Amino acid sequence: MSLLSRGFGMAGWGFRWVLVLVLLALWRPGTACPELCTCTGVRISCVDTERSIMAFPMLQSEAEMENITDIYIANQSSFTAINEKDLNLYRNLRNLTVTNTRLTYISRQAFESNMKLQYLNLKENNLSNLSWRTFHHLNISSLLLAGNTLQCACDNVWMKQWRGEESEELMCVEEGGKRRALAMLTLPNCVLPTVTLKPTKVTMRKGLNVTLVCNTSGMPTPNLNWDTCKLNSAHQKEGSGQMSELKLLNVSSLDNGCKITCRSDNMVGESEASVHLDILFAPVISKLMDAISDHHWCIPFSVAGNPKPKLSWLLNDQPVEECSYILTKIHDYSEGEYHGCLHLDSPTHINNGKYTLMASNEYGEDSMAIFAHFMHEPWNESVTDPLYYDDTPLGPPEDKVAVYVVVGIAAITFTGFILMLVILKFGRNSKFGIKGKHLSALCQTFIKDCFGKTHCSGRNKWVSFVEIEKEEC
Numbered sequence: 377m378s379l380l381s382r383g384f385g386m387a388g389w390g391f392r393w394v395l396v397l398v399l400l401a402l403w404r405p406g407t408a409c410p411e412l413c414t415c416t417g418v419r420i421s422c423v424d425t426e427r428s429i430m431a432f433p434m435l436q437s438e439a440e441m442e443n444i445t446d447i448y449i450a451n452q453s454s455f456t457a458i459n460e461k462d463l464n465l466y467r468n469l470r471n472l473t474v475t476n477t478r479l480t481y482i483s484r485q486a487f488e489s490n491m492k493l494q495y496l497n498l499k500e501n502n503l504s505n506l507s508w509r510t511f512h513h514l515n516i517s518s519l520l521l522a523g524n525t526l527q528c529a530c531d532n533v534w535m536k537q538w539r540g541e542e543s544e545e546l547m548c549v550e551e552g553g554k555r556r557a558l559a560m561l562t563l564p565n566c567v568l569p570t571v572t573l574k575p576t577k578v579t580m581r582k583g584l585n586v587t588l589v590c591n592t593s594g595m596p597t598p599n600l601n602w603d604t605c606k607l608n609s610a611h612q613k614e615g616s617g618q619m620s621e622l623k624l625l626n627v628s629s630l631d632n633g634c635k636i637t638c639r640s641d642n643m644v645g646e647s648e649a650s651v652h653l654d655i656l657f658a659p660v661i662s663k664l665m666d667a668i669s670d671h672h673w674c675i676p677f678s679v680a681g682n683p684k685p686k687l688s689w690l691l692n693d694q695p696v697e698e699c700s701y702i703l704t705k706i707h708d709y710s711e712g713e714y715h716g717c718l719h720l721d722s723p724t725h726i727n728n729g730k731y732t733l734m735a736s737n738e739y740g741e742d743s744m745a746i747f748a749h750f751m752h753e754p755w756n757e758s759v760t761d762p763l764y765y766d767d768t769p770l771g772p773p774e775d776k777v778a779v780y781v782v783v784g785i786a787a788i789t790f791t792g793f794i795l796m797l798v799i800l801k802f803g804r805n806s807k808f809g810i811k812g813k814h815l816s817a818l819c820q821t822f823i824k825d826c827f828g829k830t831h832c833s834g835r836n837k838w839v840s841f842v843e844i845e846k847e848e849c
């Protein structure tokens with residue numbers, strides 16, 4: 377009895393597993409493919425000649441559609457249109473082929489979401505016209521249109537300049553039904569727009585007014601549009617038809633470098649002209665900060681100004697002479713400002729003090745000062761520098777001791793270094809000193825006066841003080 381029921385129990389489990397497997401099989405991605413097409417992960421292909429699809433296939437999930445890079449549709453007699461939203465979930469589509477169908481209509485927004493589309497084959501369809509605006513936002517490397525019943529109309533004249541296959545010679549159909557090469561087509565009242573923008577250079581002081589005039593020609597009458605950076609200056613646009621004015625009032629220095637474009641388009645295509653604003657203004661220092669340590673020490677600053685300001689520094693009101701140890705460097709120009717550093721190589725507390733940055737150009741000057749702190753003066757107990765040591769207290773007393781030990785070691789090293797320099801100098805000058813010039817070429821190494829004797833290590837390296845003493849003395 378118990379054996380029997382256990383046997384049935386197992387059979388029940390087995391059945392359930394089979395059911396699960398069958399369900400899993402049904403959920404396989406492959407089955408999400410539309411009935412009349414075949415799908416392989418990245419590609420959808422619909423070529424069944426017998427039964428035609430009527431619209432773009434849809435997969436079950438958005439994720440699956442995002443994986444598709446290639447859609448191939450051929451020999452579909454009921455396929456007539458690519459509508460606005462048909463392809464918007466195929467965001468990674470690169471190749472689209474729709475060929476040998478009744479495709480008649482392509483929405484101007486058809487490829488709005490298909491920014492990666494590169495290859496578009498629309499050969500052998502029933503397209504009579506198509507706007508360049510449909511592809512305007514895309515980086516299409518080939519667009520194939522041969523074998524359509526394109527009209528010899530101004531709408532299609534833009535195709536003359538388009539990159540297709542080398543061999544592809546587009547034909548168009550005239551009203552009477554006569555076919556001719558699109559490349560030879562010239563139509564009256566069908567002219568690519570031209571644009572002139574005046575003045576072609578805008579160099580002016582801030583606070584003044586300027587009027588930019590954009591003038592266009594082209595047929596049919598083009599649309600005129602201004603495309604500017606985010607303008608800080610007060611501005612207004614005026615005009616109609618072939619002419620438009622952009623007035624900038626009390627021009628702001630923040631608009632220096634701003635690109636202003638006038639764009640003109642009609643069904644034949646688009647043209648544009650641009651000008652960069654060059655706004656002259658006196659320097660403004662917006663930032664000067666206490667020294668920070670990276671590889672070198674740096675006193676960071678940000679300064680605006682056009683032309684580029686000349687920069688100089690005062691330390692405690694005395695001019696700083698720049699050299700390889702103290703040097704101003706601009707690292708970056710962004711958002712209208714030069715960002716840089718006064719670099720200091722191994723500064724000590726001697727370099728502490730009030731640093732004044734002075735910036736000037738022919739329109740004026742600005743200055744700003746900061747107290748820069750490079751090292752705590754260890755012997756001055758009263759100094760608790762709020763800037764350098766900030767709010768972070770030294771914590772447990774061991775830390776303080778550690779600081780003293782480090783400073784102590786540094787001081788001893790420094791003293792030793794000075795001592796060495798003195799000895800070296802003394803050695804050179806003393807009459808027992810080595811006559812460096814007479815020594816052999818091999819002997820270019822460390823030389824010192826060791827208790828009045830001349831020594832030369834002879835080896836091709838600098839020998840330390842201690843080493844020489846040990847070896848020779």
Ligand SMILES: *[C@@H]1O[C@H](CO)[C@@H](O)[C@H](O)[C@H]1NC(C)=O
Nearest residue numbers: 405417437438439440441443
């Ligand atoms: C999409 O493609 C990736 C990588 O090829 C794959 O791991 C993932 O399962 C696919 N997603 C779907 C929903 O097919």
Ligand SMILES: *[C@@H]1O[C@H](CO)[C@@H](O)[C@H](O)[C@H]1NC(C)=O
Nearest residue numbers: 422423424425449450451476
């Ligand atoms: C489409 O049909 C043509 C002629 O009927 C045939 O030559 C071609 O191979 C077909 N294309 C596809 C992809 O099936």
Ligand SMILES: *[C@@H]1O[C@H](CO)[C@@H](O)[C@H](O)[C@H]1NC(C)=O
Nearest residue numbers: 445446470471472473495497
């Ligand atoms: C389509 O895409 C594939 C890979 O994304 C590429 O190798 C191929 O050259 C493209 N063009 C055509 C016509 O298939």
Ligand SMILES: *[C@@H]1O[C@H](CO)[C@@H](O)[C@H](O)[C@H]1NC(C)=O
Nearest residue numbers: 477478479480502503504525
């Ligand atoms: C092609 O499109 C035109 C309309 O532009 C239509 O009259 C004609 O019937 C279409 N031809 C086919 C074969 O679908």
Ligand SMILES: *[C@@H]1O[C@H](CO)[C@@H](O)[C@H](O)[C@H]1NC(C)=O
Nearest residue numbers: 480481503504505506529531
């Ligand atoms: C473009 O073609 C479509 C379909 O044939 C038609 O309805 C439309 O009027 C045409 N547009 C122009 C400007 O000829």
Ligand SMILES: *[C@@H]1O[C@H](CO)[C@@H](O)[C@H](O)[C@H]1NC(C)=O
Nearest residue numbers: 491494495514515516517518
């Ligand atoms: C446009 O595509 C070409 C290759 O087809 C590529 O070299 C170029 O970088 C692309 N440009 C942009 C802006 O994506």
Ligand SMILES: *[C@@H]1O[C@H](CO)[C@@H](O)[C@H](O)[C@H]1NC(C)=O
Nearest residue numbers: 583584585586624625626627
């Ligand atoms: C700029 O234009 C405004 C308004 O037209 C005018 O009030 C102002 O005086 C002009 N400024 C200069 C410097 O011409």
Ligand SMILES: *[C@@H]1O[C@H](CO)[C@@H](O)[C@H](O)[C@H]1NC(C)=O
Nearest residue numbers: 572589590591592593618619
């Ligand atoms: C605009 O340009 C046309 C020719 O290109 C010229 O005849 C016309 O005078 C210009 N208008 C202005 C306001 O510059």
Ligand SMILES: *[C@@H]1O[C@H](CO)[C@@H](O)[C@H](O)[C@H]1NC(C)=O
Nearest residue numbers: 583608609625626627628629
């Ligand atoms: C011009 O703009 C500046 C700020 O950019 C403002 O301080 C000044 O009052 C403005 N001048 C006029 C005449 O509007």
Ligand SMILES: *[C@@H]1O[C@H](CO)[C@@H](O)[C@H](O)[C@H]1NC(C)=O
Nearest residue numbers: 753755756757758759760761
């Ligand atoms: C120690 O620091 C204080 C505060 O900064 C200063 O007033 C004093 O002159 C310093 N003493 C010495 C010996 O440097």
